Amino acid sequence: MAALQKWVKFELRRQSDDLVYTFVRTTRPDGTIGYQRQDHDFWIEHRPGWGWVAWDAASQSCAGRPWNVLPANQDAHPPEGDWVSRKGPKSHVYNLVYVS
Numbered sequence: 001m002a003a004l005q006k007w008v009k010f011e012l013r014r015q016s017d018d019l020v021y022t023f024v025r026t027t028r029p030d031g032t033i034g035y036q037r038q039d040h041d042f043w044i045e046h047r048p049g050w051g052w053v054a055w056d057a058a059s060q061s062c063a064g065r066p067w068n069v070l071p072a073n074q075d076a077h078p079p080e081g082d083w084v085s086r087k088g089p090k091s092h093v094y095n096l097v098y099v100s
Contacts, residue, residue, distance in 0.1 A: 006098050007077040009025065010097060013097060014094050021094075024036060025077075050071055051066070064084060081096060
């Protein structure tokens with residue numbers, strides 16, 4: 001049970017200003033597992049060919065992804081470490097850390 005607990009919740013900690021977003025493992029309406037941001041309807045999900053990403057459904061584009069772990073090397077949960085995001089002309093680097 002303790003091993004499963006590790007993968008239930010994580011934080012994306014923005015490196016530039018220490019802003020923190022918390023995500024919780026949730027079953028999506030289609031039955032797949034994703035991680036939903038607690039304060040907004042924003043998801044980290046696993047997509048074929050992409051691996052774990054922040055996916056913008058409106059534009060059908062990747063809005064964030066792991067920096068150092070290729071999709072073929074990802075497990076059944078988003079990888080810890082550096083993530084990059086893109087929102088318009090802005091990019092940010094985050095550190096993904098699992099928390100209890």
